[in-house]
Amino acid sequence: MSKANLLDRRQVVSTLLANRKDVVAIGGLGASTNDMRAAGDHARNFYLWGGMGGAAMIGLGLALAQPKLPVLVITGDGEMLMGMGSLATIGLQKPSNLSIAVLDNEAYGETGGQTSHTSAAADLVGVAKACGIQDSRAVTTMAEVEAFAKAVHDVSAGPRFANVKIDSASLERILPTRDGTYILNRIRGDLGFQPI
């Protein structure tokens, strides 16, 4: 069921990636990685099909290795909750080129729509802020999504975090490649690294 005041996840992700330039994007396990594929396949898309809770940390490793590149993690509330400690790790490292956008539908959409902790109690913006990510935003409008998409390109002012309230409608699955070695080596190749 969708509510009128909640954002459409595909529109949010399309907007985040519309003018991506050199952004490396990591899609968390679940619908987020599908949303990224739906916005258009790209050599710098890091699609995750597993490793739940690891999306933000993959983003941190990439951001520290490539400090001049904007790195954007797009993941869901359940995936972020599982890796909540990584917000403390990121808050300590303060990588200025890392941005995290959580698509918060307050539910585990892939497993039957069971409600998540954000539906009633957990405030991920508060968590991110309390972990030292000062630029942490509660996003409820497309104008705010657009502003965040623009901020992603400022690699000197992060880390930044956005919790985007989206509706919980279940959309047609648009699946990215599941070949992890291909996904990772395609990113490395695009960044100019040779195979070992």
Place this chain on the structure above:
Amino acid sequence: MHARADAPDTAPNWPDDIFATLQRFDVRQVPYVPDAGHAKLINRVLASPPMRGIPLTTEEEGVALLAGAWAGGQRGVLLMQSSGVGNCINMLSLIPILRFPFLTLVTMRGEWGEFNPWQVPMGSTTQGVFELSGVKVLRASNAAEVPAVLEAAASQAYNALTPTAVLLSQRLIGAKVFTK
């Protein structure tokens, strides 16, 4: 930080041997959950940019971090104690799927002269957990063999993409002493 029994009277040099090997292999990201056995190595890492020590809240964060580091062109190594290996299990699935170089150095608890029974279950299954997860295990039991073991581990991890764990035995590190 805790004292260790059976440790040499002077500060051990084997952490310097490890550090030298990591430098030689151009390891840049060093995620860790602290352990007394890793204290000297961690201090050296934190004092040696561009090598970067990255404290974690839990060990599996480090597995995911190393995947991202490699996507961005950097090598890393994960430092933890044996109790943290269990925390990593599901995240270890990223290694064969993504094929990034994985090296971890694990200080052992729950073996040689252990005082704390709570360390024994995980310490006893550490090697098995790694092997079931597709990570090769090498072990250093005394200071003299640390350089050769580290060299072999780093070579196979970074050159042959063979996921490798080095267990630094409690005999090498010294059992933790609990004093009143």
